Amino acid sequence: MFPILNIMYKPVIGLEIHIELKTKTKMFCSCLNDSNEKHPNINICPICLGHPGTLPVINKEAVRKVIKTGLSLNCQIPEHSKFDRKNYFYPDLPKGYQISQYDKPLCVGGFLDLGEKKVRITRVHLEEDTGKLIHPEGENYSLIDFNRAGIPLMELVTEPDINSAKEARKFAEELQLILRYLGVSDADMEKGQMRVEANISLYSETQNQKPKTQKLGTKVEIKNLNSFRSVEQGIDYEIERQTEILESGEKIIQETRGWDEKKGITVSQREKEEAHDYRYFPEPDLPPLHISKELLNEIKAEIPELPQQRRERLAKEYKLDEKNIEIFVINKDLGEYFEKVMSELRNWVKEVEMKQKVKRDEFLKLTKFCSNYLITDLQGLLKGASVTGEDFLITPENFAEFITLIYEGKISSKIAKMVLEEMFRSGIDPSHIIEEKGLVKITDEAEIERIIKEIISKNQKAVEDFKKGKVASFQYLIGQVMAKTKGKADPQLVNKILKQQLTKLK
Numbered sequence: 001m002f003p004i005l006n007i008m009y010k011p012v013i014g015l016e017i018h019i020e021l022k023t024k025t026k027m028f029c030s031c032l033n034d035s036n037e038k039h040p041n042i043n044i045c046p047i048c049l050g051h052p053g054t055l056p057v058i059n060k061e062a063v064r065k066v067i068k069t070g071l072s073l074n075c076q077i078p079e080h081s082k083f084d085r086k087n088y089f090y091p092d093l094p095k096g097y098q099i100s101q102y103d104k105p106l107c108v109g110g111f112l113d114l115g116e117k118k119v120r121i122t123r124v125h126l127e128e129d130t131g132k133l134i135h136p137e138g139e140n141y142s143l144i145d146f147n148r149a150g151i152p153l154m155e156l157v158t159e160p161d162i163n164s165a166k167e168a169r170k171f172a173e174e175l176q177l178i179l180r181y182l183g184v185s186d187a188d189m190e191k192g193q194m195r196v197e198a199n200i201s202l203y204s205e206t207q208n209q210k211p212k213t214q215k216l217g218t219k220v221e222i223k224n225l226n227s228f229r230s231v232e233q234g235i236d237y238e239i240e241r242q243t244e245i246l247e248s249g250e251k252i253i254q255e256t257r258g259w260d261e262k263k264g265i266t267v268s269q270r271e272k273e274e275a276h277d278y279r280y281f282p283e284p285d286l287p288p289l290h291i292s293k294e295l296l297n298e299i300k301a302e303i304p305e306l307p308q309q310r311r312e313r314l315a316k317e318y319k320l321d322e323k324n325i326e327i328f329v330i331n332k333d334l335g336e337y338f339e340k341v342m343s344e345l346r347n348w349v350k351e352v353e354m355k356q357k358v359k360r361d362e363f364l365k366l367t368k369f370c371s372n373y374l375i376t377d378l379q380g381l382l383k384g385a386s387v388t389g390e391d392f393l394i395t396p397e398n399f400a401e402f403i404t405l406i407y408e409g410k411i412s413s414k415i416a417k418m419v420l421e422e423m424f425r426s427g428i429d430p431s432h433i434i435e436e437k438g439l440v441k442i443t444d445e446a447e448i449e450r451i452i453k454e455i456i457s458k459n460q461k462a463v464e465d466f467k468k469g470k471v472a473s474f475q476y477l478i479g480q481v482m483a484k485t486k487g488k489a490d491p492q493l494v495n496k497i498l499k500q501q502l503t504k505l506k
């Protein structure tokens, strides 16, 4: 056998993503949907435990949230939809079946625009979550917690439009952002509120073949991708594994594999079941759904500005760079706070404009100040906390005032750091802090000259060194002036006046 040259393997990836919806109650009963509940088997009732004779009732809010997601992902919402029973046995499934949607999902045929490509979405449907099995280490028994059983679960399936691990990660990240903007789910992957599964196959591509003649390879499904990092690493590993198998002339087995994050490998779990194994049939205890035009219009009106729209608007309105925009889009609360501060600054500029003209590029300078102080200094103080938290005391008015003080040169950047820290700690407005602590910048030239003369007379050695050409001595003298004024002297003035004074001495 000769090695076959010019064969390239291209990955084709489709994603299946489960998302726990943020509703007050469970999907078919009035038990609380509380992911923070620490005690097992608290939020349970005969309905979600699958007792015989109980009847499920559809959670309308969950249906609305799935439709809202579908509309935001450019899906069509068919007028008719229904629930089906998916039959299988598993200890975490007390009914012996899961209520899901089979051939008539709530949403079909949308897409998510990732910029460089649009990933098509096959469907988004609604089902219920299972209970949680806990396997205590070293014990020969398992425990079960039914708090999660019956929580509304949304499943989103994409077309196999993704061609790399990076793209898959980008899709998942953008989806999470959209879900959070919509408020349909917190979609925290570490908490299992968003679970990603990837279907991966490779197809061979010889250099002169047209795409249509290419044959899709055998599909392998990967589970347990519990973080964005796992999504990327798991898929990358699987692409490599399959490539090696194909290159050695062997065949890929259709199966489900689990990602082992610690070992960094995928492990075979089971061979894939076919859909008919589940014996789907229409759920006899629930009426079919009829989605009216009125309901659709109502939900459409509730859709807020989405991440991509916000990116475009921030770029247009504030001329921010891409990096800052992304921070304000991902950190939605901080982005909203930024816009509140900017609205205060606009008012301030209007007032100043009455007296003197503030030009457009000056306003952009103000915008830049504002976004940089928020992203660098304020985020540093927040240490991961949110500007919407109870402990956050700086009002947008006070932050705007703080920015104007820097802009007008009333405080140096060094003092600004101290003022911001104090604002963060106490919530007091910046003018008060500056006044109380005597932090106003010294811009009086006569005052600075007086201090410089004093420093020169006390540091004759440094002055002599400078005269001999030692540049470092100049910096030393500046340092002395700044120390004397506790950082309050205007650095530019100090620089200028010190130069003048030293030249006089020469």
Ligand SMILES: [Zn+2]
Pocket (backbone or CB within 6 Å): 026, 029, 030, 031, 043, 044, 045, 046, 047, 048, 049, 150
């Ligand atoms: Zn219940």
